[in-house]
Amino acid sequence: MKKIILLYGISLSLLVFLLKWIDYRLWVHDISMEIYMGAIAAIFTGVGIWMGLRLTSPKVIIKKEKLDTFQVNEDNLKASNISQREYEILKLLSQGLSNQEIADQLFISLSTVKTHVSNLYSKLDVKRRTQAIQQAKELSLLP
Numbered sequence: 001m002k003k004i005i006l007l008y009g010i011s012l013s014l015l016v017f018l019l020k021w022i023d024y025r026l027w028v029h030d031i032s033m034e035i036y037m038g039a040i041a042a043i044f045t046g047v048g049i050w051m052g053l054r055l056t057s058p059k060v061i062i063k064k065e066k067l068d069t070f071q072v073n074e075d076n077l078k079a080s081n082i083s084q085r086e087y088e089i090l091k092l093l094s095q096g097l098s099n100q101e102i103a104d105q106l107f108i109s110l111s112t113v114k115t116h117v118s119n120l121y122s123k124l125d126v127k128r129r130t131q132a133i134q135q136a137k138e139l140s141l142l143p
Contacts (some may be wrong), residue, residue, distance in 0.1 A: 004051065015043065077141055080123050087141070089116045092143050107130045 019036065077087065085106075092102045102115045121127060124135045136142040 082123055086116050087122050093129055
């Protein structure tokens with residue numbers, strides 16, 4: 001991010017230098033200030049659109065083939081003492097499902113899901129879903 005800001009600042013200073021050079025050397029007196037301002041606005045509009053597209057580009061989506069070939073680190077799974085049902089719930093949490101959606105999909109009650117999620121939090125030593133998913137990825141339990 002600092003690199004982009006630095007490049008943007010350098011390009012702005014070069015543009016100002018170019019305009020001053022044109023002002024002293026060439027045809028400044030023939031062209032009105034509105035044309036200069038329009039040119040600067042057009043250039044920075046283009047740069048702003050380019051930066052906006054670059055900074056808000058979509059994230060990489062993992063394809064299903066990659067999910068099928070992902071190997072769970074069984075040692076870390078056993079070391080963290082996560083049961084098979086808790087692991088299923090962890091995978092569904094990583095897909096962004098709510099507790100009610102997980103309960104509906106696994107045909108269990110909402111309170112059971114909450115209990116499993118609470119157990120996952122304590123076993124992974126986290127306080128939130130996002131932290132649990134991040135910790136599971138670091139332990140190679142999730143792709």
